[in-house]
Amino acid sequence: MIAIVDYGIGNVKSIKNMLNRAGASAAISADPRVIESADKLILPGVGHFGYGIERLRASGLIPALERRALQARVPVLGICLGAQLMGRGSDEAELPGLGWLPMRTVAFDRARLPAGHKVPHMGWAETLESRGPLFAGMAEARFYFVHSFHFACDDEALVVSRAQHGYGFPAGVASGNLYAVQFHPEKSHAHGLRLLQNFAALGTP
């Protein structure tokens, strides 16, 4: 069972809808016992980094999440803000993130954006140079992005997918059992369906 972590942020229902469509069993939950028993976790999230990390802390779920993600090492997929929270921190807020992944979240560098490229970056973008099990069979894919900030990964080798908005940025980061995607697979039609099927099919240790 995949637990979609409900800490009061983001479109948990859309993720469940898409997982159901992918034939995966999923539960939206804020219950640490459900999280402890899930064999995979999805950390969703939309919105402001500071508000997100505050809500996640206030939920009291972080100890359970860290036991599953860092000790039991079950597959974890962070989506958009949920993915950003897995890094050390963000230009958007003073508060630190979870620090699970060696990355930070930075603002789009407006000075590097050619005319006509606005922030937030909203819309569909093709993913490039995608690799690894999450992107299996997805050499050509496009996903829906809505963000003003993007990952900046310490180690380029962990970047498993890239996208372009004025300049290239990491669309996906993976390290061991931890996966972070900037886009919204739950809102990306057949492309997102395939990605979530890939996630559902990952082996659990």
Added chain:
Amino acid sequence: MSRTRVIPVLLVSDEGLVKTRRFADRRYLGDPINAVKIFNDKMADELVLLDIDATARGGAPDFDRVDEMVGEAFMPVAYGGGVRSVEHFAQLFRRGVEKVVVNTAAFDSPQLVEQAARRFGSQAVVVSLDVRRTLWGKARCYTAGGRRRTRLDPVHAARHFESLGAGELIVTAIECEGTFSGYDLDLLAAVAGAVGIPVIAHGGAGRIEHLVQAVEKAGCQAVAAGSMFVFAAQGQGVLITYPSPAELQRGLWERTSAAGRA
């Protein structure tokens, strides 16, 4: 290549799915959920759902109906209609809506835009500017489904809402809506040129050429249409339709790759 978003706008009323012309002359089209399913099968980029009776009805948006529609949409959905509080935003996001569109409430209490953007992020807050020109040719924003005139011109309003944290604007020329005659390009260019956030063109599109104009001539980042995607042609029957990727590639994206981007 740029991929300008092409967005069907569905108008929901107490009777079901409808289409208006110049914000009047309602025509009943059918079941909104069925339309959402069709746009899903056709892999539309995004959907805008507007409950045009919600403001007049008062109270909260019809969350159950939103649930039913959004449950069929595996693409981004923006919902507007009757949204008056941060709590309404929160309820909508929980139901799987990505963005909330505000019009009347944004003009009546602009702090709602600010509060919602701070809590949910700018990307989730869309302000709808419904614009009509006065007899003297001055553009003015309207609220309450085009019934109430405000004192704000659209450029001033656009900058104001951007500064409050709106992440996107959907700009509708009331006099063009439902006419198939093309967007009000002067209006769109004025607004898109005044703000740094994405602008969605709406009102008047009848064919792909019009979509191209909104990007190339007016500098919009996304294009929306109602009639073009729900009628077979002007004056003809209901046909829920959406251009194929090949049609969009040839007709829009290849032709606008040098202009504005999403």
